[in-house]
Amino acid sequence: MTVLQVRDLRVAIGETPIVRGLDFSVDRGQTLGIVGESGSGKSLTVLAATGLIDAPGRRVTGSSVLRATPDAAGVELVGASDRVLRSVHGDAVGFVFQDPSTSLNPYLSVGRQIAESLETHRGLSRRAAHTRAIALLEAVGIPDPASRVDAYPHQFSGGQRQRVMIAIALACDPALLVADEPTTALDVTTQAQIIELVQQLQHDRGTAVVWISHDLGVIGQVADEVLVLRHGEAVEQRPLVEVYADPQHAYTKELLAARPRVVAGAGPAPEPTAAPLLEVAGLDVRFAVQTPAGRRTVHAVDDVSFTVRRGTTLALVGESGSGKSTIANALTGLVAPHAGTATLADAEGTGVRDALRAKRRERRRIAMVFQDPFASIDPRRTVADAIAEPLRVHRLGGATAASRAARVRELLELVDLDPAFAERYPHELSGGQRQRVSIARALALEPELVILDEATASLDVSVQARVLALLRRLQVEQRLTYLFIAHDLAIVQQMSHDVVVLRGGKVVEAAPAAELFAHPREEYTRALLAAVPPDGPRARA
Amino acid sequence: MSVSEPPVSVAAPRSRVRAWRLLASNPLTVAAAIVLAVVVLASMLAPWIAPYGVNQIDVANALTSPSPAHWFGTDELGRDVLSRVLLAGSTSLTIAVSAVAIALVLGLVLGVVAGFAGGWVDAALMRIVDVMFAFPVLLLALAIIAIFQPGMLTTTIAIGVVYTPIFARVARASTLSLRTAPFVQVSRTMGTPAASILRRHVLPNIGGPIIVQTSLSLAFAILSEAALSFLGLGIQPPAPSWGGMLFTAQGFLAQAWWMSVFPGAAIFVTALAFNLFGDGLRDGLDPRQRTIIEARHGQRRRERAAAALRRDMTDREASR
Amino acid sequence: MSIAPAQLLRFLGARLLSSAVVLLGVLIVVFALVHLVPGDPVRLALGTRYTPEAYDALRAASGLDRSLPEQFVTYIAHALTGDLGVSFRNGQPVTTTLLQRLPATISLALVGLVIALIISVPAGVYSALREGRVSDVVVRLTSQFGVSVPDFWLGLLLISLFSLTLGLLPASGYLALTDDPGGWLRQVTLPGLTVGLVAGAIMTRYIRAAVIDVASAGYIRTAVSKGLPRRVVVSRHIVRGALVPVLTIAGIQLATILGGVIVVEVVFAWPGLGRLVYDAVAARDYPLIQGAVLLVAVMFIVVNLIVDVLYAVVDPRIRAA
DSSP, X not given: OEEXXXXXXXXXXXXXXXXXXXXXXXXXXXXXXXXXXXXXXXXXXXXXXXXXXXXXXXXXXXXXXXXXXXTSOOEEOTTOOHHHHHHHBTTTEEEEOSOHHHHSOTTSOHHHHHHHHHHHHHOOOHHHHHHHHXXXXXXXXXXXXXXXXXXXXXXXXXXXXXXXXXXXXXXXXXXXXXXXXXXXXXXXXXXXXXXXXXXXXXHHHOOEXXXXXXXXXXXXXXXXXXXXXXXXXXEEEEEHHHHHHSOOSHHHHHHHHXXXXXXXXXXXXXXXXXXXXXXXXXXXXXEEEEETTEEEEEEEEEEEEEEEETTSEEEEEOOTTSSHHHHHHHHTTSSXXXXXXXXXXXXXXXXXXXSTTOOGGGGGGEXXXXXXXXXXXXXXXXXXXXXXXXXXXXXXXXXXXXXXXXXXXXXXXXTTOOGGGGGOOGGGSOHHHHHHHHHHHHHHTOOSEEEEESXXXXXXXXXXXXXXXXXXXXXXXXXXXXXXXXXXHHHHHHHOSEEEEEETTEEEEEEEHHHHHHSOOSHHHHHHHHHSXXXXXXXXX | OOOSSOOOOOOOOSXXXXXXXXXXTOHHHHHHHHHHHHHHXXXXXXXXXXXXXXXXXXXXXXXXXXXXXXXXXBOXXXXXXXXXXXXXXXXXXXXXXXXXXXXXXXXXHHHHHHXXXXXXXXXXXXXXXXXXXXXXXXXXXXXXXXXXXXXXXXXXXXXXXXXXXXXXXXXXXXXXXXXXXXXXXXXXHTXXXXXXXXXXXXXXXXXXXXXXXXXXXXXXXXXXXHHHHHTTSSSOTTSOOHHHHHHHHHTTTTTOHHHHHHHHHHHHHHHHHHHHHHHHHHHHHOHHHHHHHHHHOHHHHHHHHHHHHHHHHHHHHHOO | OOOOHHHHHXXXXXXXXXXXXXXXXXXXXXHHHHHTOSSOHHHHHHGGGOOHHHHHHXXXXXXXXXXXXXXXXXXXXXXXXXXXXXXTTTOOBHHHHHHHHHXXXXXXXXXXXXXXXXXXXXXXXXXXXXXXXXXHHHHHHHHHHHHHSOHHHHHHHHIIIIIIISOOSOSSOOOOTTTOHXXXXXXXXXXXXXXXXXXXXXXXXHHHHHHHHHHTSHHHHHHHHTXXXXXXXXXXXXXXXXXXXXXXXXXXXXXXXXXXXXXXHXXXXXXSHHHHHHHHHHTTOHHHHHHHHHHHXXXXXXXXXXXXXXXXXXXXXXXOO
């Protein structure tokens, strides 16, 4: 039975069309995966189709008919009155949004937030709804639900909060579940659990699911039919297996090709003879954190040691909270370590210098590229200014402004950007271009070690693939050494010679990449590898 | 947790041109700017355009209602109210501007140093600001004036000192959020000296909230100076002041409504203009407000969307 | 209500400590007030009543003949026990005078705050929920007017209208609440309105900004997606979320009211602390000025502490781990 039937859906903001004429449908017990990069209009499409957008200036035309049960009449959602929409939302349609930390009301207990829909749509009393809430918490896998039902959102972990969101969405047993990037903000292991949970609940209840994601790997695990969107238009719309086996459209092929995968034998050639460049021993970092309740001490990095060899890439892998970024901050002097040493071999390879307490001149030798392309460059200064800053501070690139400008152009070309970009402002560049500027700025220091802290994590998949290719090329051409921090194992495999796996601030496993991926020793490493979305789509049960 | 002003985000204005265009799109802001210009001009030109002298006593014509000869009427000594209002304006504005300038400089230094240095420096400086916040503005100003002789200089210093904490808080809040911004952290990692970071990255980016606060504080400075003069502890007679005129007007409330209405209106209009202008500035700088305004102007939206598409395509093709 | 006692105590303890530090700072400032006076405060205070004997007597009585640190310690010791010295003008103990005038000011400030809340909370919430629409613009403009109007001018205008022209309400004078509630109400109406209208306008702006902030939070979208009636979304989710910033605003506003009350008390001849300070400043009665300033600052610190306790009641993240 078709639960949602959408025809010729169009959404415009003021004059600008964002979604241009889409047709799709979802059946009972089936999952429609909508995939696209940022700006493709995927979220807007589904919000419009379910009548949830209300921002000023948005115009929706077309038809979207929802049928909750076989004997019920279809309800037209486009242009429906507020009353009709309110009766449908939470009852026939449930929603799960992306960020569990902001999607739950911090001032109400979890049980209360689940019970609300039950009280509104099913007319249950407070007590009855409370009991049902406990049952729902159990169904979504929250341990000890009877005592946790009165707890507050901040007392749950991120993954658990998303489970609560699912419980809220499924409280009234809706015919359709809309999941908008539900696992994007979660760690890989948690993501796998949530995917499994949703699939199981769908199997039990026969709910139709619309799953929105930018991640083809996730879509490959959850969808029965795939709709690929680009700039508000449907590029490809077919059953899952067909899309993967035989993509029709060039864009789909590009997306599939750009997707990082864990493949046997992938990655750069090993270099066992390279000399050590950076040796970190016993690094220990602690923070005082200000929470609404008072100060807490967080033991972010606990006795971590590793060695980075010249001309190679060492990856620090871990989920959020593993301490990998903190290590980078300690190495670049942003954070003072509690204990430990980090020594950088001299240029000649003879002596060593303390990297942790380096003076300004020494700071040149370690460069950093951050994750967020939008916040990494001063919005008020030009690209040339940003790249020239290290030249000015360390007196590189010649003594005159003209020679520095020439060097800036040189660096822009090195990262495959048109030298004319020098006079532009950051807001005039796209995300990928800004990251290239950040890389150029890092190279301006003529560093020996470049730390890449999740440098491609915020980029679209196709852009990410290109930036990684650039980084690999630069490593070979310029004999660069990288400390590559990431949580995505597939990318790590592409880039690294050696890998260190972190968890909770401690080193779990450290090995050459080829060995780690082929024969992981530790339980946690194996779990991380298992949680990576598989290469091909899942087999149909 | 404390809220001193409605939250202003440290936004990145697209470019100067666009910011001005956004300001101009709000009719209230434009009107406020015009009114301010008129007030400032009138005050500066007062010695030349005032029809009578500031202390031109004419007891025979005391307490006459507004007429062609005296547009705002006369007071109890027969002095022309219009002339006195005009001439008092320059004093009030001078005090307000000077006091806010003092508060701006002191507050900026305190706030930026506290926000950027962090640690115990921040804690110590903010304790001092907290202590200053514990006193109501007027009370603290009165206390300062009680120590020294009342007069123009004392009034200016008193208002400047009591308004320093709010600037310090705004500057500190902006600096704190900037300190953790990646582009500032990058500069720190590459060894850029702190002074250089403050000058090139921090100060230009906190300009927005500071400018907004300046406009709002100017409004309050006008009101504070008027209140102090009303209490007889600000500008001393025979120098004219709007507040002082209102104090005298109290005694003649029943007979001469014009003595209280016009000077009060002058204070009101000036403060209102500063407030509206400051609000317009704040709306222009807030990214969310900007998108609401821009959504109404579809043309600009379309241009931006098209430019974004072009950028995306260039990005895909530019690199091989 | 779930509470983690250790965490709650830690929170309150930190706040108490912070308040104590601020209090110390306040004491230092207040103490310094007298000693910053150029010239001799005693001589200035005596003015024309100066005689060598009176000078020595007053000087000794105020303790100004001892060393600075000694004076400071004595001052704190006395202040903590409630002894704030004696007035330069009439020799009365400062504490007694202050306490006599305190009820009048508190009643006026509270009336003003209540009027301000009655105006600002509905207006702020209403205008925030209709952001960008005509009703929002009207509220914003009106509150701008209210913020820009000098409170003493407003007072004079109100007197002009309601007392002189309409003859409905008295222009000045005071009756204690405990003696004559009806009379007190009539007396407090105009000054209370003056204080309340201006404070209400200021608070409307802040509350509006706070509600707009909350309305754009993710959990509001979740609430809407559950199909809850609009009324419930607003009352249970939006207002609840805005409680913390509104509490903060109300607390800060009380300080502003306490300061603004001075001028209103002068206009309406209301015999409160404000009027007292005004007279004391004119007469250079330093102990009285010191005492009044200290009292007001202490009241503000206490109000803030109460607000902090209320935070813990409202926000579960503070009271439970």
